[in-house]
Amino acid sequence: MPPVAGKNAVFFLTRTIRIVYSICDRTPQLKGSMMKLTHLFLVTLLGIGWLAGCSKKEEPAPPAPPQGNGATRLIPVESRQKAAVLEGLTFVKGEAVTLEAGKVFVVEFWASWCPPCKVSIPHLTKIQKQFKDQGVTVIGVSNESVEVVKGFVAKQAGAMGYTVAADTGGKASAGYMKAFGQNGIPTAFIVDGSGKVAWVGHPMDGLDAALKQVVAQ
Numbered sequence: 001m002p003p004v005a006g007k008n009a010v011f012f013l014t015r016t017i018r019i020v021y022s023i024c025d026r027t028p029q030l031k032g033s034m035m036k037l038t039h040l041f042l043v044t045l046l047g048i049g050w051l052a053g054c055s056k057k058e059e060p061a062p063p064a065p066p067q068g069n070g071a072t073r074l075i076p077v078e079s080r081q082k083a084a085v086l087e088g089l090t091f092v093k094g095e096a097v098t099l100e101a102g103k104v105f106v107v108e109f110w111a112s113w114c115p116p117c118k119v120s121i122p123h124l125t126k127i128q129k130q131f132k133d134q135g136v137t138v139i140g141v142s143n144e145s146v147e148v149v150k151g152f153v154a155k156q157a158g159a160m161g162y163t164v165a166a167d168t169g170g171k172a173s174a175g176y177m178k179a180f181g182q183n184g185i186p187t188a189f190i191v192d193g194s195g196k197v198a199w200v201g202h203p204m205d206g207l208d209a210a211l212k213q214v215v216a217q
Contacts, residue, residue, distance in 0.1 A: 073200055074210050077217070080196035083107075083189070084175025086165075089141065092150045094163030097139055099195050104131075104215055106138040108188040108203055109177055112152040117186040120203045124188075125161035127208065134215050138162035143173050190214050 075081075083099060086107070091097070099105060108124060110117035128138040140162060142149050149166040167173050176182070176189050180200050188207055190199035192214050199210040 074206075074213065075198055075200070077198075080192065080194075080198055081179075083191040083195055083197050084172070084179065086139070086172055088169040088171035089165040089167055090146050091163065091165045092146060093153050093160060093165075097137060097163055097165075099191055101195060102193050103135045103137065104193055104211070105191040106136065106188055106203075106207070106211065107172075107176060107191060108138065108140050108186055109142070109173060109182075110140055110186045111142050111144060112148055114185050116202075116204075120186045121156065121160055123204055123207075125159065127211065128162040130208075131211060131215065136211065136215065140164045141167050141172050143167045143170055192217065 083105075086097060086099060089096075097105070106124070106127065108120070110120070124138050124140065128136070140160065142152075142164075144166060145168060146166045149164065153160055153164050165172075176197075177187060180189070180197070182200065186203050188199075188201060188203040189197050190207070190210055192198040198214045199207070201207065201210070
């Protein structure tokens with residue numbers, strides 16, 4: 001029952017009871033009959049209210065918002081865009097990387113404060129080991145300060161088995177995250193052998209399969 005209707009019903013019932021008791025006090029011989037009628041009347045009203053409440057259709061729950069950036073997507077070869085140059089990065093783990101022709105890269109954006117990003121670390125390490133001999137390089141890019149990124153990597157005690165860089169100026173983030181409409185992390189990009197972005201998505205959702213396809217192309 002809607003809140004307003006509920007309040008009106010309570011007011012009506014209260015007023016009715018007061019009127020009945022007033023009549024009964026002034027007419028004692030009617031007291032028994034009136035009380036029975038009042039009781040029946042109140043029970044009927046309550047029953048109607050209960051049925052109205054039960055018959056009200058429940059509103060469907062709104063769909064849960066997509067986590068991160070929504071669905072992952074493998075971009076058709078003919079629709080792929082040129083990947084942005086990796087400039088303005090300070091590499092804190094591994095050697096400096098440039099997007100070389102003929103090689104495949106996984107550029108993943110993350111942050112030290114992001115729990116899902118931390119969960120992705122072992123998976124990215126596994127991917128780097130698995131595809132290393134096929135010329136694949138995994139790069140983890142954070143837009144935090146060099147000091148923060150260095151400190152985080154040090155605490156991992158070697159768990160991050162791939163290249164890590166700090167994007168303090170935000171150039172890499174703008175060239176990938178902003179350019180592809182991504183606003184949640186972790187988000188990974190596969191850059192194919194021709195230097196174009198072939199896949200965008202969560203590193204834990206389809207990255208392996210997409211990478212196999214891109215490497216085989």
